[in-house]
Amino acid sequence: MGHSHNHGHDHGHTHTHNANKKALLLAFLLTTGFMLAEAVGGYLTNSLALLSDAGHMLSDAVSLGLSLLAFKIGEKRPTSEKTYGYKRIEILAALFNGIALVIISIYILIEAIRRFQEPVEVAGVGMLSIAIVGLLINIGAAFILMRGDTSENLNLRSAFLHVLGDLLGSVGAIVAALLILFFGWEVADPIASILVSILVIVSGWRVIKDTLHILMEGKPRNVNLEAIRNSLATIPSVRNVHDLHVWAVTSDFPTLTCHITVEPGTNTQRVLGEATKRIREQFHIEHVTIQIEDTEHCHNEDHCHT
Numbered sequence: 001m002g003h004s005h006n007h008g009h010d011h012g013h014t015h016t017h018n019a020n021k022k023a024l025l026l027a028f029l030l031t032t033g034f035m036l037a038e039a040v041g042g043y044l045t046n047s048l049a050l051l052s053d054a055g056h057m058l059s060d061a062v063s064l065g066l067s068l069l070a071f072k073i074g075e076k077r078p079t080s081e082k083t084y085g086y087k088r089i090e091i092l093a094a095l096f097n098g099i100a101l102v103i104i105s106i107y108i109l110i111e112a113i114r115r116f117q118e119p120v121e122v123a124g125v126g127m128l129s130i131a132i133v134g135l136l137i138n139i140g141a142a143f144i145l146m147r148g149d150t151s152e153n154l155n156l157r158s159a160f161l162h163v164l165g166d167l168l169g170s171v172g173a174i175v176a177a178l179l180i181l182f183f184g185w186e187v188a189d190p191i192a193s194i195l196v197s198i199l200v201i202v203s204g205w206r207v208i209k210d211t212l213h214i215l216m217e218g219k220p221r222n223v224n225l226e227a228i229r230n231s232l233a234t235i236p237s238v239r240n241v242h243d244l245h246v247w248a249v250t251s252d253f254p255t256l257t258c259h260i261t262v263e264p265g266t267n268t269q270r271v272l273g274e275a276t277k278r279i280r281e282q283f284h285i286e287h288v289t290i291q292i293e294d295t296e297h298c299h300n301e302d303h304c305h306t
Helices: 011-045 048-074 089-117 124-146 154-183 188-215 225-233 268-283
Strands: 002-006 238-248 254-262 287-294
Touching: 011 048, 011 124, 011 154, 048 089, 048 124, 048 154, 048 188, 089 154, 089 188, 124 154, 154 188, 225 238, 225 254, 225 268, 254 268, 268 287
Parallel strands: 254 287
Antiparallel strands: 002 287, 238 254
């Protein structure tokens, strides 16, 4: 019987982590600065579209700050109590961000419906000016975050979706301001708020779903369990692969464990080495734990042929 426990984090992972942190910090500073200006502007111009955008930007500032804090805490070393360290805090931050997106958007939706019943006069020129500046700020923040790993890292992706929601909010506010200025359509303000809120709710729900999948130890979506099982089964002397589990500690930290049954007299170290190599090279999973069992020591036949 043999055991293998291998894990590694290359320089590329560290480089990506640092790039993610730097992107978050710059986006946080940009967003927080303008959020204050937009909240005041929305209040002065009576624009719900601007206030909804400022509300999203407030949630952005909080979520970006939380994401940044999560990255920082996630760097702490593992302890005897927390053997994986604090990496999963990134997923908790992403979950909080997703919930915040949905709650703020629902509030804006309710407020917009009220405005249909009781229309409010909106200062179109002021609204347009602030919305244009907001759009430029959001484009800058989105561009900065895109330089990080928004496709793989859930924490960064949730922050990016916040900013994207704000970018849409700014576009909506600009269109509404133009309709108010040229056609006097005050109703354009709440309509823009509703459309943006619905889009943001959809994005927020996706983040919540993805984070819950990780917290429930779900299989990473890009991992094919059958392909892993088939690859390991073709190693010479391997009789069976069972108890195969793949989950993620955080979005960019997949983990694998499995049992491999081999023929009696097999060089278990050779099988361990080949199995670990295949999992790393073919499936890009670095954190691997494998237990080797030979058919003589496998007392539970049903278990060994699962």
